[in-house]
Amino acid sequence: MQTEHWEFLKNQSENVPLLITTALGTIAAGFAIHFARRTVTIQRGEPPLFPGALPLLGHVIRYGKDANKVYQEASEWSKDKAPVSLSLAGKRLYVILSQKDVLAVWRAKTLAFDSVCEWGMVSLFGMTAHGAKQMHDDPDGKGDMYVNQHRFWRDALGPGEDLNLITHRFLEYLEVNIEEFEKTLPKDNSGVEVDLFTWTRDRIGISATNAIAGPNLLKLDPKIMEKLTKWESEFFLLALGLPRWALKGPRENLEDMIKTWMKLGVSPDMLPPLIERTHLVIAREASDWDVAASNLSLWLGTQANANPSAFWVIYQILLLPADMRARVEAEIAPAFDPATNRLTDLNHLINNTPLLTSIYWEVLRLTAGSASVREVEEDTMIGGYRFCKGAMVMIPLRLQHLNEDVFGDDVDTFVPDRFLRNASELEGNKKNPGIKVLKPFGGGTSLCPGRHFAINEIFAYVATVLRKFDMELPPGQEVAGLRTSVPSVGTLPPDRDVRVRVRMRKYE
Ligand code: HEM
Ligand SMILES: *[C@@H]1O[C@H](CO)[C@@H](O)[C@H](O)[C@H]1NC(C)=O
Ligand SMILES: *[C@@H]1O[C@H](CO)[C@@H](O)[C@H](O)[C@H]1NC(C)=O
Secondary structure (H helix, E strand, O other), X not given: OHHHXXXXXXXXXXXXXXXXXXXXXXXXHHHHHHHOOEOOOOXXXXXXXXXXXXXXXXXXXXXXXXXXXXXXXHHHHOHHHOOEEEEEOOEEEEEOOOHHHHHHHHHOOOEEOHHHHHHHHHHOOOOOHHHHHHOOOOOXXXXXXXXXXXXXXXXXXXOOHHHHHHHHHHHHHHHHHHHHHHHOOOOOOOOEEEEHHHHHHHHHHHHHHHHHHOOHXXXXXXXXXXXXXHHHHHHHHHHHOOOHHHHHHXXXXXXXXXXXXXXXXXXXXXXXXXXXXHHHHHHOOOOHHHHHHHHHXXXXXXXXXXXXXXXXXXXXXXXXXXXXXXXXHHHHHHHEOOOOOOEOOHHHHHHOOHHHHHHHHHHHHHHOOOEEEEEEOOOEEEOOEXXXXXXXXXXXXXXXXXXXXXXXXXXXXXXXXXXXXXXXXXXXXXXXXXXXXXXXXXXXXXXXXXXHHHHHHHHHHHHHHHHHEEEEOOOOOOOOOEOOOOOOOOOOOEOOOOEEEEEEOOOO
16 A cells, blocks of 8 residues: 555656655655755754765655654664754754653744644645735734644643533533434344444544534534545645645545535534634634634544544453453443443543553553654754754654653553553563653644543543443454554554444443
């Protein structure tokens, strides 16, 4: 599949540099290719150039085939995990490898995120270039929208009224969603077999969509969840910024979704901060199309990582040995009304379920595939090296999660109770560094503001389906792993379909 895409690009693209990235950093790579400063030689003080750069192309082919692997190799090659320079068809990219440098990059004011956002609005979310520029205007004294957005979302989705509202709405929609599914089950309780990835998306994703956009969105286009999945899988093509004709399918899919959002128009059921945000876009005289693209981008952001993360959490629980699975079920039980099996105590789920919580963070450790990206606005010193103006900085977050020095010799294994283990009782080179070292939500100005809601929705979904249903993996089905060879938006998808038989659960 990967080779096919590769061939496709090689034959079709004209003046577009060839590049396919794997999961890590698709956005960044696309951006770098289009905007990063052209440099051929390493300047004085810049991080050392990773060996093997070809004339003109630099590392672009290796990087294009498997960016993940290039990061791994760079990490092994670099002394003391100092930053490394890559050359992508003459464009400079610095890869950050040590935790200390990650934090320094997130702190540095001269390493900016806004230009990456502006580019993404156009390439990934379908805004017109003119519309994306208009977001810089300041007709109402509320500032440049790229600059103020981080604080805006931090306030809107941080602990408080709006977070409570969206969570409350989500829980109501989830309950209805699950009830509707129950009605489709056969009366003899033989259950149905489902594809766990899609099934999860249609429970948690639809409930979150209704909570955020109001229920009309799915009424206008009942197929929009499928379009979401299609967008996720074609995301990297959009990121490459191929000529329009080469992007026909992905663009049509994207434009279909924008049109649905245009039809939705003003909806009082939308989440208040989303409405407020839209008024800012409208005040900047954006066209209806661009307002809809902006609305769409916010919705996609709420879906892209949360749904696959929820899939991984429930799947890993289904794979647990029986005694551990029983521990999770005992932990969540007090959150439910025993008579009706309704979820009545979300606080209990979030605060009093040590094993479920450890599993959640262990899932994010291994499956969060995003890269944090910055553009160098002024020459900046990081880790003793000079980062030159115009270059791109890339932090592959997952690399930090696979560091044996931090996580010990079982770093590559899924360990459900990793974050509960008593460090002083562990044998060999096993560790428990705590969840603070994990960075699945990025950091600095662009730290994910949705992380509080993500925990609420994922815990609620997982606990509810565990409580309500008997979920059984068919015997003989191979265990799915992470698909790292194909680009993803963020959270890595499974490398094969996962089938599950779902039945109502009977309690004595
Ligand atoms: C497990 C689920 C999630 C993961 C792993 C995740 C991860 C991320 C990451 C890595 C970033 C970029 C950070 C950076 O560049 O440094 C981000 C940004 C963002 N996320 Fe999430 N996210 C999740 C769920 C959500 C949810 C549920 C929402 C909304 C309700 C959301 C809203 C956003 C927004 C608005 C941004 C842009 C922030 C900004 O530019 O200031 N995310 N997320
Ligand atoms: C986007 O959402 C806002 C908030 O509900 C709404 O007022 C606006 O009409 C929407 N715009 C488009 C073009 O869909
Ligand atoms: C961890 O193990 C040590 C040694 O057995 C013990 O003294 C300590 O109380 C344990 N800590 C916790 C938090 O259980």
